[in-house]
Amino acid sequence: MAVFQICAQVWLAKSLLADGLAVASQALLASVFAKKDHYKVAVTTARVLQLAVVLGVGLTAFLAAGMWFGGGVFTSDAAIISTIHKGVPVRWSS
Known part of the structure; x- marks a missing residue:
């Protein structure tokens, strides 16, 4: 149970960090969609995917x-x- 709690809390922290990018991306895309600027939609989408x-x-x-x-x-x-x-799927030593 201790291992589960540790892994769950670490996963939750990682998930919340990724959510920060998702929320910012949605706000940016909503803004350019509202302006009907299709070029900026494509550029913003490409940049968000890179990030x-x-x-x-x-x-x-x-x-x-x-x-x-x-x-x-x-x-x-x-x-x-x-x-x-x-x-952890990565083994650092043999």
């Missing part, structure tokens, strides 16, 4: 490294840290 990919890759790398190396921040129990490491 979403960068955010996704960046958060994945940060969280994988953070959960692997920083699992001890949440607890000092070796069994819980070991289980957290099993959930």
Whole structure:
């Protein structure tokens, strides 16, 4: 249960960070749709997609490294840290 809570809270934090980009994107797209500027709609959509990919890759790398190396921040129990490491798909050592 401890591992589930740790992973759920980390996932929720990551989800809320991504929601910030989503809300800002919706506001930008609503603005250019209201002006009926189709060129800016295409440019804004392309830029939002670029930012979403960068955010996704960046958060994945940060969280994988953070959960692997920083699992001890949440607890000092070796069994819980070991289980957290099993959930991280990246293996940093052999």
